[in-house]
Amino acid sequence: MTSAAPVKTQYEAVIGLETHCQLKTTTKIFCSCATDFGAPPNHQVCPICMGMPGVLPVLNQKVLEYAVKAGLALNCQIASYSKFDRKQYFYPDLPKNYQISQYDLPIAEHGWLEIELVDAAGDPCHKKVGITRLHMEEDAGKLVHGGSDRLSGSTYSLADFNRTGVPLCEIVSEPDLRSGAEAAEYAQELRRILRYLGVCDGNMQEGSLRCDVNISMRPVGQTKFGTKVEIKNMNSFNAIQRAIDYEIERQTEALECGELIIQETRLWEEGTQQTISMRVKEGSSDYRYFPEPDLCAIELPAEQLVQWQSELPELPAHKRHYYETELGLSAYDARLLTDDRVVAEYFESTVVAGGNPKQAANWIMGDITGYLNNHKLSITELALQPQGLAELIVLIENSTISSKIAKDLLPELLSRGGSAKEMVERQGLTQIADPGTLTTMINEVLLAHPQELEQYRNGKTKLQGFFVGQIMKKTGGRAEPKITNQLLVQKLKG
Numbered sequence: 001m002t003s004a005a006p007v008k009t010q011y012e013a014v015i016g017l018e019t020h021c022q023l024k025t026t027t028k029i030f031c032s033c034a035t036d037f038g039a040p041p042n043h044q045v046c047p048i049c050m051g052m053p054g055v056l057p058v059l060n061q062k063v064l065e066y067a068v069k070a071g072l073a074l075n076c077q078i079a080s081y082s083k084f085d086r087k088q089y090f091y092p093d094l095p096k097n098y099q100i101s102q103y104d105l106p107i108a109e110h111g112w113l114e115i116e117l118v119d120a121a122g123d124p125c126h127k128k129v130g131i132t133r134l135h136m137e138e139d140a141g142k143l144v145h146g147g148s149d150r151l152s153g154s155t156y157s158l159a160d161f162n163r164t165g166v167p168l169c170e171i172v173s174e175p176d177l178r179s180g181a182e183a184a185e186y187a188q189e190l191r192r193i194l195r196y197l198g199v200c201d202g203n204m205q206e207g208s209l210r211c212d213v214n215i216s217m218r219p220v221g222q223t224k225f226g227t228k229v230e231i232k233n234m235n236s237f238n239a240i241q242r243a244i245d246y247e248i249e250r251q252t253e254a255l256e257c258g259e260l261i262i263q264e265t266r267l268w269e270e271g272t273q274q275t276i277s278m279r280v281k282e283g284s285s286d287y288r289y290f291p292e293p294d295l296c297a298i299e300l301p302a303e304q305l306v307q308w309q310s311e312l313p314e315l316p317a318h319k320r321h322y323y324e325t326e327l328g329l330s331a332y333d334a335r336l337l338t339d340d341r342v343v344a345e346y347f348e349s350t351v352v353a354g355g356n357p358k359q360a361a362n363w364i365m366g367d368i369t370g371y372l373n374n375h376k377l378s379i380t381e382l383a384l385q386p387q388g389l390a391e392l393i394v395l396i397e398n399s400t401i402s403s404k405i406a407k408d409l410l411p412e413l414l415s416r417g418g419s420a421k422e423m424v425e426r427q428g429l430t431q432i433a434d435p436g437t438l439t440t441m442i443n444e445v446l447l448a449h450p451q452e453l454e455q456y457r458n459g460k461t462k463l464q465g466f467f468v469g470q471i472m473k474k475t476g477g478r479a480e481p482k483i484t485n486q487l488l489v490q491k492l493k494g
Helices: 061-073 178-195 237-258 302-310 316-325 331-338 343-352 357-375 386-397 403-416 420-427 435-448 450-457 461-475 481-494
Strands: 011-022 085-088 098-101 107-116 124-138 142-148 155-161 165-171 209-219 228-231 264-269 274-280
Touching: 011 178, 011 237, 061 107, 061 124, 061 165, 061 178, 061 302, 098 124, 098 343, 107 178, 107 316, 124 178, 178 209, 178 237, 178 316, 209 237, 237 264, 237 274, 316 331, 316 343, 331 343, 331 357, 343 357, 343 386, 357 386, 357 403, 386 403, 386 420, 403 420, 435 450, 435 461, 435 481, 450 461, 450 481, 461 481
Parallel strands: 228 264
Antiparallel strands: 011 165, 011 209, 085 098, 107 124, 124 165, 142 155, 209 228, 264 274
């Protein structure tokens, strides 16, 4: 009797994200230094953000407002009482040797956001991801590595403290994510929300949105978490997904071979497409938190919370739902249009001005986006206003002009603006829809091409497109396509 083969253990990933978001304030969190990106090194510093003896921090009220609005948008419970703490750690770019953060009493907790994914059948599905907490803190400086001394030949690093004291919101998710795709979509939706609020520009290349991933593996069906590994150094959503997928594979192979997973911090190497060990991970006890003695506790009045709640914009998830259910757009179109708040507002203004929603979406996502990309412009800088685009769409729908003529007019409208209707009238581009006029032109085209006419009637029906092209050429593209094709088919068969 042969023994049964051992059942191979199936593992699942347990993933959570810690996202650091630089807030779009003009000054730092505890001093009046500027927060401009790209300034010369160490030109935006002062005794307060450098932690000189005897200085006192003062909380920037705009930081509190932005943090509360972010918490509200993420469905968090906002604390009426919170405080700052000192988080002790020692890095060369941390001049005070501690970071002012929030520990046990953060400004916001127990929230959630919803992500939209596509299932195996290609249908959209939704998942709610919990938000553990959102808290305020100051950023550290930045180390620039790779310098070399010409005399000794040794390498060295330089510290730029411009970023020290820039306000951050750290947003910690629940471990509700199970794949790299889910984590990347969570990070993208979080960025959309923050951009809609206007509290963070979300530019990952500049470091204003930084995501650290916590990931562990456990056997399917087990409720206890495995050993957590943190991944850093991911500067794009694709990198987040690829780093997680790699780490899932690495940890699974290790567990299957009986290896021990250690709690550590790993870096994602873009060049080799793998994670590498950086250091053994500290626990919260290693940071020796204690209340910040130089800052008083924060007590948020109820009326202030109500005011900030009333100032929140419509968020991208709500817009997507409205576009799909009320305007009849596909989930794909709705997603693209709502990715950027100003694009969504341009689209909505076009619809309000009378433009067909589907046609407006096609023009914005096609020709207009192409023009903006080529000229490196934002849609807010476009000369063509939403009312002008709506007018162009109406001219097409009521057969005043053809789509081809509209495309010919578009470059001037995009660069100079103005009225499409006035341009059509001024240039005499009104579409020819009179059957009598079109019949005369069709007869002239057929008489001019007897050989092609004979070939068509002998079965080469693809030549219909040739005749349509000749008619369009003869009319300067002004022949109304539907009527033209109907009349042409009658003549060709006659």
